[in-house]
Amino acid sequence: MSLKNLYIASLEPNAGSLIVSMGIAELLKSRVNKLAFFKPIITDSSITDNDIDFMLQHFNLDQEIDHCYGLELTEVEALLSTGQENVIIERLLEQYHKLESRYDFILIQGLDQASFAQTLSYNFNHIIAKNLQAPYVSVISGKDKPYEHLYHEVSLEKVSLKNRAWSISLFLSIVWMKKIITHLYVNIKTRRFPHFLCTKLMN
16 A cells, blocks of 8 residues: 655754655655645634645645644644543544545644643644554754754654654654655655654754
């Protein structure tokens, strides 16, 4: 069975998730007939989500904006606070399956972990990706971070992915983007997902 989706997310804002999404979409656009972009959680549906707006326009995706996201962050946090994680997953799956029936590949971009309430002790993106059965790409920024801090951050992320029973973890770099994105696509096609560490070192 060929791969149908990919989940991209970062731990912090401005780490480069959109740039990684752009690079992968550029490759996929010429290889799949119908490509969709999906953000399971957005901050506010009453204002335009810049990432969704950019991806729809730049890649001329055949999607309505209302079909590009699942839930608002306030809804998610309210449900989590009352222990209703299963309701969140059910509603996200419902929205996701609408896209799955119409598109060949769904590129998923998670909300950065720092946007969630500080009381959330785990990366909810990992849970969503697992339920969507999507390989997970973790984008980690290395800008202005000492090596020891970056190493610790990557190590924690790998442990978290492992503990969430998600065996696929890719740590991408935005330096040498063309080479790494090409390498990623080859691994997507062959379903080989080696672990490799990359960091965003660009200014």
